[in-house]
Amino acid sequence: MAASFNSTRSLVLLRAIAQSGTLCSSSGSRALHVTAVCCKNRAARIRVGKGDRPITYEQALHPHHIGHRKGWLSQHTSNLQGEGGAAERTVEDVFIRRFVFGTFHSCLANEIVIKRRGNVLTVCALMLQKLPPHKFYFLIGYSESLLSHLYKCPVKLEIQTLQDKVVYKYL
Protein backbone atom coordinates (compact mmCIF):
# COMPACT_ATOMS: atom_id res chain seq x y z
CA MET A 1 0.00 0.00 0.00
CA ALA A 2 2.78 2.38 0.82
CA ALA A 3 4.53 1.61 -2.43
CA SER A 4 1.59 2.71 -4.51
CA PHE A 5 1.77 6.26 -3.19
CA ASN A 6 4.45 8.08 -5.02
CA SER A 7 3.49 11.73 -4.99
CA THR A 8 3.66 14.54 -2.51
CA ARG A 9 -0.08 15.03 -2.67
CA SER A 10 -0.70 11.64 -1.12
CA LEU A 11 1.84 12.40 1.58
CA VAL A 12 0.10 15.64 2.48
CA LEU A 13 -3.22 13.82 2.59
CA LEU A 14 -1.83 11.18 4.91
CA ARG A 15 -0.35 13.81 7.19
CA ALA A 16 -3.75 15.53 7.34
CA ILE A 17 -5.44 12.25 8.20
CA ALA A 18 -2.91 11.61 10.94
CA GLN A 19 -3.41 15.06 12.39
CA SER A 20 -7.19 14.71 12.31
CA GLY A 21 -6.77 11.35 13.98
CA THR A 22 -4.85 12.98 16.84
CA LEU A 23 -7.52 15.66 17.23
CA CYS A 24 -10.29 13.08 17.55
CA SER A 25 -8.46 11.06 20.18
CA SER A 26 -7.37 13.95 22.40
CA SER A 27 -10.00 13.02 25.00
CA GLY A 28 -7.66 10.70 26.91
CA SER A 29 -7.04 7.55 24.97
CA ARG A 30 -3.61 6.63 23.69
CA ALA A 31 -2.96 5.06 20.36
CA LEU A 32 -0.17 4.59 17.91
CA HIS A 33 -0.30 6.97 14.98
CA VAL A 34 1.60 6.03 11.91
CA THR A 35 1.81 7.52 8.48
CA ALA A 36 2.88 5.81 5.29
CA VAL A 37 6.61 5.69 4.60
CA CYS A 38 7.92 8.61 2.56
CA CYS A 39 9.34 6.65 -0.36
CA LYS A 40 11.37 9.58 -1.55
CA ASN A 41 15.08 9.95 -1.73
CA ARG A 42 16.18 13.15 -0.07
CA ALA A 43 19.95 12.64 0.08
CA ALA A 44 22.01 15.67 -1.03
CA ARG A 45 19.14 17.14 -3.01
CA ILE A 46 18.16 20.79 -3.03
CA ARG A 47 14.42 20.98 -3.57
CA VAL A 48 12.98 23.00 -6.41
CA GLY A 49 11.93 26.46 -5.30
CA LYS A 50 10.81 29.70 -6.85
CA GLY A 51 13.66 29.99 -9.32
CA ASP A 52 15.76 32.60 -7.57
CA ARG A 53 18.13 30.32 -5.67
CA PRO A 54 21.48 29.87 -7.44
CA ILE A 55 23.10 26.47 -7.07
CA THR A 56 26.45 25.12 -8.19
CA TYR A 57 27.09 22.13 -10.44
CA GLU A 58 27.99 20.06 -7.40
CA GLN A 59 24.68 20.80 -5.68
CA ALA A 60 22.58 20.48 -8.83
CA LEU A 61 23.57 16.93 -9.66
CA HIS A 62 22.27 14.30 -7.30
CA PRO A 63 24.31 11.46 -5.80
CA HIS A 64 23.14 8.90 -8.34
CA HIS A 65 24.97 10.94 -10.97
CA ILE A 66 28.33 10.26 -9.33
CA GLY A 67 30.41 8.29 -11.79
CA HIS A 68 28.19 9.38 -14.71
CA ARG A 69 28.01 13.16 -14.70
CA LYS A 70 29.98 13.95 -11.55
CA GLY A 71 33.43 12.95 -10.38
CA TRP A 72 34.64 11.92 -6.95
CA LEU A 73 35.61 14.53 -4.41
CA SER A 74 38.19 12.31 -2.76
CA GLN A 75 40.58 9.92 -4.48
CA HIS A 76 42.81 7.32 -2.90
CA THR A 77 43.75 3.70 -3.50
CA SER A 78 42.15 2.27 -0.37
CA ASN A 79 38.84 1.63 -2.10
CA LEU A 80 40.37 -0.76 -4.60
CA GLN A 81 40.11 -4.52 -4.35
CA GLY A 82 42.40 -5.99 -1.72
CA GLU A 83 43.65 -2.66 -0.38
CA GLY A 84 43.36 -1.63 3.23
CA GLY A 85 43.04 1.60 5.15
CA ALA A 86 39.75 2.81 3.67
CA ALA A 87 38.26 3.70 7.04
CA GLU A 88 41.29 5.72 8.11
CA ARG A 89 41.33 7.68 4.85
CA THR A 90 37.60 8.41 5.15
CA VAL A 91 37.96 9.71 8.69
CA GLU A 92 40.88 11.88 7.59
CA ASP A 93 38.78 13.24 4.73
CA VAL A 94 35.89 14.15 7.00
CA PHE A 95 38.19 15.93 9.42
CA ILE A 96 39.99 17.84 6.69
CA ARG A 97 36.71 19.02 5.19
CA ARG A 98 35.45 20.37 8.50
CA PHE A 99 38.83 21.90 9.28
CA VAL A 100 39.11 23.78 6.00
CA PHE A 101 35.47 24.84 6.17
CA GLY A 102 36.04 26.35 9.58
CA THR A 103 39.43 27.89 8.89
CA PHE A 104 38.33 29.68 5.73
CA HIS A 105 35.03 30.74 7.17
CA SER A 106 32.50 31.79 4.54
CA CYS A 107 35.19 31.88 1.87
CA LEU A 108 34.57 28.48 0.28
CA ALA A 109 32.92 28.63 -3.11
CA ASN A 110 32.47 24.91 -3.58
CA GLU A 111 33.26 21.53 -2.08
CA ILE A 112 36.82 20.55 -1.26
CA VAL A 113 38.64 18.03 -3.44
CA ILE A 114 41.15 15.78 -1.68
CA LYS A 115 43.78 13.91 -3.65
CA ARG A 116 46.34 11.49 -2.32
CA ARG A 117 49.48 10.70 -4.25
CA GLY A 118 51.58 8.28 -2.23
CA ASN A 119 52.29 10.02 1.02
CA VAL A 120 51.26 13.51 -0.07
CA LEU A 121 47.80 14.82 0.71
CA THR A 122 46.67 17.58 -1.67
CA VAL A 123 43.62 19.60 -0.72
CA CYS A 124 42.20 21.60 -3.63
CA ALA A 125 39.71 24.30 -2.79
CA LEU A 126 37.91 27.08 -4.61
CA MET A 127 37.65 30.25 -2.57
CA LEU A 128 35.93 33.59 -2.84
CA GLN A 129 38.01 36.73 -2.67
CA LYS A 130 36.63 37.84 0.68
CA LEU A 131 39.93 38.10 2.54
CA PRO A 132 42.99 40.14 1.56
CA PRO A 133 45.80 38.02 0.07
CA HIS A 134 48.11 38.20 3.08
CA LYS A 135 45.40 36.69 5.27
CA PHE A 136 44.88 33.93 2.75
CA TYR A 137 48.57 33.15 2.76
CA PHE A 138 48.66 33.01 6.52
CA LEU A 139 45.67 30.69 6.71
CA ILE A 140 47.08 28.45 4.00
CA GLY A 141 50.42 28.16 5.80
CA TYR A 142 48.71 27.59 9.11
CA SER A 143 46.46 24.85 7.73
CA GLU A 144 49.31 23.14 5.89
CA SER A 145 51.64 23.03 8.88
CA LEU A 146 48.92 22.02 11.33
CA LEU A 147 47.55 19.25 9.14
CA SER A 148 51.06 18.02 8.32
CA HIS A 149 51.83 17.69 12.00
CA LEU A 150 48.50 16.03 12.68
CA TYR A 151 48.73 13.43 9.93
CA LYS A 152 52.52 13.03 9.80
CA CYS A 153 52.55 13.44 6.03
CA PRO A 154 53.08 16.40 3.70
CA VAL A 155 49.80 18.25 3.24
CA LYS A 156 49.51 20.77 0.40
CA LEU A 157 46.73 23.25 -0.08
CA GLU A 158 45.99 24.34 -3.65
CA ILE A 159 43.69 27.33 -3.52
CA GLN A 160 42.05 29.04 -6.48
CA THR A 161 40.11 32.23 -5.92
CA LEU A 162 37.06 33.50 -7.69
CA GLN A 163 35.10 36.73 -7.58
CA ASP A 164 31.89 34.90 -6.80
CA LYS A 165 30.39 31.46 -6.90
CA VAL A 166 29.91 29.81 -10.28
CA VAL A 167 26.19 29.34 -10.79
CA TYR A 168 25.06 26.29 -12.74
CA LYS A 169 21.34 26.90 -12.61
CA TYR A 170 18.63 28.49 -10.53
CA LEU A 171 16.15 26.42 -8.56
Added chain:
Amino acid sequence: MAAHTSQAFLSLRRLNGTGLGLHSALSRLTYATALSTNISHGGRGLPDRGNRGGPARKPRRNAGEPRTEKMAVDQDWTAVYPAAAPFRPGSVPLPVRMGYPVKGGVPPEKKGNLELIKIPNFLHLTPAAIKKHCEALKLFCTEWPSGLDTSAKCDEHFPIKIQSTDYVSAGLSVRNPKARVVHLKVKLSSLNLDDHARKKMLRLVGERYCRDTDILTITTDSCPLRQQNYDYAMYLLTVLYHESWGDGPCLLIPLFANPGQRSTWLLLPSENRGLGG
Protein backbone atom coordinates in the same frame (compact mmCIF):
# COMPACT_ATOMS: atom_id res chain seq x y z
CA MET B 1 39.99 64.25 12.35
CA ALA B 2 37.60 62.14 14.30
CA ALA B 3 39.87 59.16 13.78
CA HIS B 4 42.82 61.04 15.31
CA THR B 5 40.92 61.98 18.44
CA SER B 6 39.85 58.43 18.99
CA GLN B 7 43.44 57.24 18.56
CA ALA B 8 44.66 59.68 21.23
CA PHE B 9 41.85 58.55 23.50
CA LEU B 10 43.01 54.98 23.07
CA SER B 11 46.67 55.69 23.82
CA LEU B 12 45.91 57.65 27.03
CA ARG B 13 43.70 54.95 28.34
CA ARG B 14 46.34 52.36 27.45
CA LEU B 15 48.99 54.07 29.62
CA ASN B 16 46.67 54.18 32.59
CA GLY B 17 45.99 50.54 32.18
CA THR B 18 49.63 49.49 32.22
CA GLY B 19 50.31 51.70 35.27
CA LEU B 20 47.84 49.85 37.41
CA GLY B 21 47.93 46.12 37.87
CA LEU B 22 44.66 45.41 36.06
CA HIS B 23 46.25 45.41 32.66
CA SER B 24 44.17 42.87 30.81
CA ALA B 25 40.76 44.05 31.99
CA LEU B 26 41.40 47.74 31.33
CA SER B 27 43.01 47.16 27.95
CA ARG B 28 40.03 45.07 26.91
CA LEU B 29 37.73 47.85 28.04
CA THR B 30 39.67 50.47 26.16
CA TYR B 31 39.74 48.36 23.04
CA ALA B 32 35.99 47.98 23.17
CA THR B 33 35.40 51.69 23.66
CA ALA B 34 37.84 52.63 20.95
CA LEU B 35 36.07 50.31 18.59
CA SER B 36 32.65 51.78 19.36
CA THR B 37 33.83 55.39 18.86
CA ASN B 38 35.47 54.39 15.63
CA ILE B 39 32.23 53.01 14.31
CA SER B 40 30.23 56.07 15.29
CA HIS B 41 32.74 58.49 13.78
CA GLY B 42 34.11 56.48 10.92
CA GLY B 43 31.06 54.75 9.47
CA ARG B 44 33.19 52.90 6.98
CA GLY B 45 30.98 49.84 6.81
CA LEU B 46 32.89 46.90 8.30
CA PRO B 47 34.86 47.59 11.49
CA ASP B 48 38.52 47.69 10.61
CA ARG B 49 40.16 45.43 13.13
CA GLY B 50 43.50 45.42 11.30
CA ASN B 51 44.19 49.15 11.70
CA ARG B 52 42.77 50.29 14.98
CA GLY B 53 41.21 53.58 14.06
CA GLY B 54 44.33 54.43 12.09
CA PRO B 55 44.85 55.63 8.52
CA ALA B 56 42.47 54.68 5.73
CA ARG B 57 42.32 51.01 4.80
CA LYS B 58 44.12 50.06 1.59
CA PRO B 59 41.66 49.89 -1.27
CA ARG B 60 40.81 46.40 -2.41
CA ARG B 61 42.99 45.38 -5.37
CA ASN B 62 41.37 43.89 -8.41
CA ALA B 63 42.45 40.46 -9.52
CA GLY B 64 44.82 40.70 -12.46
CA GLU B 65 44.26 38.99 -15.78
CA PRO B 66 45.11 35.29 -15.86
CA ARG B 67 48.52 34.11 -16.96
CA THR B 68 47.07 32.50 -20.06
CA GLU B 69 46.80 35.92 -21.71
CA LYS B 70 50.54 36.46 -21.54
CA MET B 71 51.66 32.99 -22.62
CA ALA B 72 53.67 32.65 -25.82
CA VAL B 73 52.78 29.90 -28.27
CA ASP B 74 56.26 28.38 -28.16
CA GLN B 75 56.78 28.60 -24.41
CA ASP B 76 58.37 25.85 -22.35
CA TRP B 77 55.36 23.92 -21.08
CA THR B 78 57.51 21.87 -18.70
CA ALA B 79 58.08 25.05 -16.73
CA VAL B 80 54.35 25.67 -16.36
CA TYR B 81 53.59 22.16 -15.11
CA PRO B 82 56.87 20.69 -13.84
CA ALA B 83 55.21 18.21 -11.48
CA ALA B 84 51.81 16.68 -10.95
CA ALA B 85 49.42 19.45 -9.94
CA PRO B 86 45.68 20.03 -10.03
CA PHE B 87 44.14 21.82 -13.00
CA ARG B 88 44.58 25.58 -12.83
CA PRO B 89 42.36 27.43 -15.30
CA GLY B 90 44.62 30.46 -15.20
CA SER B 91 47.66 28.42 -16.25
CA VAL B 92 46.19 26.25 -19.00
CA PRO B 93 45.56 28.27 -22.18
CA LEU B 94 42.98 25.85 -23.57
CA PRO B 95 39.24 26.61 -23.85
CA VAL B 96 38.27 23.40 -22.04
CA ARG B 97 34.71 22.77 -21.00
CA MET B 98 33.56 19.99 -18.70
CA GLY B 99 30.28 18.96 -17.19
CA TYR B 100 26.73 18.04 -18.09
CA PRO B 101 25.11 20.94 -19.95
CA VAL B 102 21.95 22.64 -18.76
CA LYS B 103 19.00 22.12 -21.09
CA GLY B 104 19.71 24.14 -24.21
CA GLY B 105 23.13 25.11 -22.94
CA VAL B 106 26.78 24.12 -23.14
CA PRO B 107 29.07 22.41 -20.63
CA PRO B 108 30.31 24.84 -18.00
CA GLU B 109 33.55 26.67 -18.71
CA LYS B 110 36.88 25.98 -17.05
CA LYS B 111 36.83 28.93 -14.63
CA GLY B 112 35.70 27.66 -11.24
CA ASN B 113 34.99 24.19 -12.65
CA LEU B 114 35.35 21.65 -9.90
CA GLU B 115 35.04 18.70 -12.28
CA LEU B 116 38.31 19.63 -13.99
CA ILE B 117 40.02 19.80 -10.60
CA LYS B 118 38.64 16.43 -9.50
CA ILE B 119 40.07 14.40 -12.34
CA PRO B 120 43.75 13.50 -12.50
CA ASN B 121 45.51 15.34 -15.30
CA PHE B 122 48.67 14.51 -17.21
CA LEU B 123 49.67 18.03 -18.11
CA HIS B 124 53.06 17.38 -16.51
CA LEU B 125 53.74 14.36 -18.76
CA THR B 126 53.91 15.81 -22.25
CA PRO B 127 56.39 14.14 -24.64
CA ALA B 128 58.82 17.00 -24.13
CA ALA B 129 58.68 16.48 -20.36
CA ILE B 130 59.25 12.74 -20.69
CA LYS B 131 62.23 13.38 -22.92
CA LYS B 132 63.69 15.60 -20.21
CA HIS B 133 63.09 12.88 -17.62
CA CYS B 134 64.87 10.29 -19.78
CA GLU B 135 67.81 12.61 -20.32
CA ALA B 136 68.12 13.13 -16.59
CA LEU B 137 67.85 9.40 -15.82
CA LYS B 138 70.44 8.39 -18.43
CA LEU B 139 73.21 9.46 -16.06
CA PHE B 140 72.29 6.67 -13.67
CA CYS B 141 71.86 3.90 -16.23
CA THR B 142 74.42 1.44 -17.60
CA GLU B 143 74.39 -0.31 -20.95
CA TRP B 144 72.72 -3.70 -21.31
CA PRO B 145 75.41 -6.40 -21.63
CA SER B 146 76.02 -7.04 -25.33
CA GLY B 147 76.36 -10.80 -24.83
CA LEU B 148 72.76 -11.11 -23.60
CA ASP B 149 70.91 -9.94 -26.66
CA THR B 150 68.52 -12.91 -26.98
CA SER B 151 66.25 -14.39 -24.32
CA ALA B 152 67.70 -17.85 -25.02
CA LYS B 153 71.12 -16.58 -23.96
CA CYS B 154 69.60 -15.01 -20.85
CA ASP B 155 68.01 -18.35 -19.92
CA GLU B 156 71.27 -20.14 -20.51
CA HIS B 157 73.32 -17.87 -18.27
CA PHE B 158 70.65 -17.02 -15.71
CA PRO B 159 68.37 -20.05 -15.41
CA ILE B 160 66.84 -19.12 -12.05
CA LYS B 161 64.22 -16.36 -12.23
CA ILE B 162 63.04 -14.58 -9.12
CA GLN B 163 59.73 -12.71 -9.18
CA SER B 164 58.38 -10.44 -6.46
CA THR B 165 55.85 -7.60 -6.43
CA ASP B 166 56.12 -4.12 -4.96
CA TYR B 167 52.91 -2.35 -3.94
CA VAL B 168 52.37 1.39 -4.04
CA SER B 169 49.34 2.87 -2.36
CA ALA B 170 48.10 6.24 -1.18
CA GLY B 171 48.43 6.43 2.55
CA LEU B 172 50.74 6.93 5.46
CA SER B 173 52.35 3.48 5.42
CA VAL B 174 54.57 1.96 2.75
CA ARG B 175 54.26 -1.51 4.24
CA ASN B 176 52.17 -4.08 2.43
CA PRO B 177 52.22 -7.68 3.66
CA LYS B 178 51.65 -8.97 0.11
CA ALA B 179 55.07 -7.68 -0.92
CA ARG B 180 56.94 -10.44 0.91
CA VAL B 181 55.89 -13.19 -1.52
CA VAL B 182 58.73 -14.54 -3.69
CA HIS B 183 58.32 -16.83 -6.72
CA LEU B 184 61.36 -18.81 -7.86
CA LYS B 185 61.09 -20.28 -11.35
CA VAL B 186 63.65 -22.64 -12.85
CA LYS B 187 63.59 -25.04 -15.81
CA LEU B 188 64.42 -28.54 -14.78
CA SER B 189 66.29 -29.04 -18.03
CA SER B 190 68.85 -26.48 -16.89
CA LEU B 191 69.52 -28.42 -13.69
CA ASN B 192 72.01 -31.29 -13.81
CA LEU B 193 69.67 -34.24 -13.09
CA ASP B 194 69.93 -37.80 -14.30
CA ASP B 195 66.89 -39.99 -14.80
CA HIS B 196 66.60 -41.21 -11.22
CA ALA B 197 67.24 -37.78 -9.79
CA ARG B 198 64.65 -36.21 -12.08
CA LYS B 199 61.99 -38.70 -11.06
CA LYS B 200 62.78 -38.17 -7.42
CA MET B 201 62.66 -34.41 -7.89
CA LEU B 202 59.26 -34.61 -9.57
CA ARG B 203 58.02 -36.77 -6.73
CA LEU B 204 59.26 -34.31 -4.16
CA VAL B 205 57.86 -31.13 -5.71
CA GLY B 206 54.53 -32.51 -6.76
CA GLU B 207 52.21 -29.80 -8.07
CA ARG B 208 54.83 -27.11 -8.28
CA TYR B 209 56.06 -28.47 -11.61
CA CYS B 210 54.37 -27.67 -14.90
CA ARG B 211 54.88 -30.39 -17.51
CA ASP B 212 54.09 -28.21 -20.52
CA THR B 213 56.72 -25.58 -19.85
CA ASP B 214 59.14 -27.69 -17.78
CA ILE B 215 59.23 -24.97 -15.13
CA LEU B 216 59.47 -25.63 -11.45
CA THR B 217 57.89 -22.82 -9.39
CA ILE B 218 58.65 -22.47 -5.71
CA THR B 219 56.52 -19.85 -3.94
CA THR B 220 57.54 -18.76 -0.47
CA ASP B 221 55.58 -16.42 1.79
CA SER B 222 56.08 -17.88 5.22
CA CYS B 223 58.70 -15.38 6.36
CA PRO B 224 57.85 -11.75 7.12
CA LEU B 225 60.53 -10.21 4.89
CA ARG B 226 61.16 -10.61 1.19
CA GLN B 227 64.88 -11.18 1.73
CA GLN B 228 64.11 -14.02 4.12
CA ASN B 229 61.65 -15.55 1.67
CA TYR B 230 64.23 -15.35 -1.11
CA ASP B 231 66.85 -17.06 1.05
CA TYR B 232 64.34 -19.73 1.98
CA ALA B 233 63.44 -20.35 -1.67
CA MET B 234 67.09 -20.72 -2.63
CA TYR B 235 67.63 -23.03 0.32
CA LEU B 236 64.64 -25.15 -0.78
CA LEU B 237 66.02 -25.43 -4.28
CA THR B 238 69.41 -26.50 -2.95
CA VAL B 239 67.91 -29.09 -0.65
CA LEU B 240 65.66 -30.45 -3.42
CA TYR B 241 68.63 -30.80 -5.75
CA HIS B 242 70.77 -32.60 -3.22
CA GLU B 243 67.93 -34.78 -2.04
CA SER B 244 67.11 -35.84 -5.59
CA TRP B 245 70.70 -36.88 -6.08
CA GLY B 246 70.41 -39.09 -3.07
CA ASP B 247 72.27 -37.22 -0.37
CA GLY B 248 69.86 -38.08 2.42
CA PRO B 249 68.17 -41.27 3.54
CA CYS B 250 66.66 -43.49 0.88
CA LEU B 251 63.23 -42.77 -0.44
CA LEU B 252 60.41 -44.96 -1.64
CA ILE B 253 59.21 -43.80 -5.05
CA PRO B 254 56.74 -45.40 -7.45
CA LEU B 255 57.94 -46.11 -10.96
CA PHE B 256 55.58 -45.02 -13.69
CA ALA B 257 56.47 -47.25 -16.63
CA ASN B 258 53.44 -46.33 -18.73
CA PRO B 259 50.46 -44.20 -17.85
CA GLY B 260 47.59 -46.41 -16.83
CA GLN B 261 49.80 -49.30 -15.75
CA ARG B 262 49.93 -50.27 -12.15
CA SER B 263 52.86 -48.66 -10.43
CA THR B 264 55.65 -50.76 -9.11
CA TRP B 265 57.59 -49.64 -6.14
CA LEU B 266 61.31 -49.43 -6.08
CA LEU B 267 63.45 -48.97 -3.04
CA LEU B 268 66.33 -46.74 -4.04
CA PRO B 269 69.61 -47.12 -2.20
CA SER B 270 71.31 -43.87 -1.26
CA GLU B 271 75.03 -43.20 -1.61
CA ASN B 272 75.56 -42.03 1.95
CA ARG B 273 73.37 -43.80 4.34
CA GLY B 274 72.50 -41.09 6.81
CA LEU B 275 70.66 -41.35 10.04
CA GLY B 276 67.54 -42.75 8.41
CA GLY B 277 69.41 -45.67 7.01
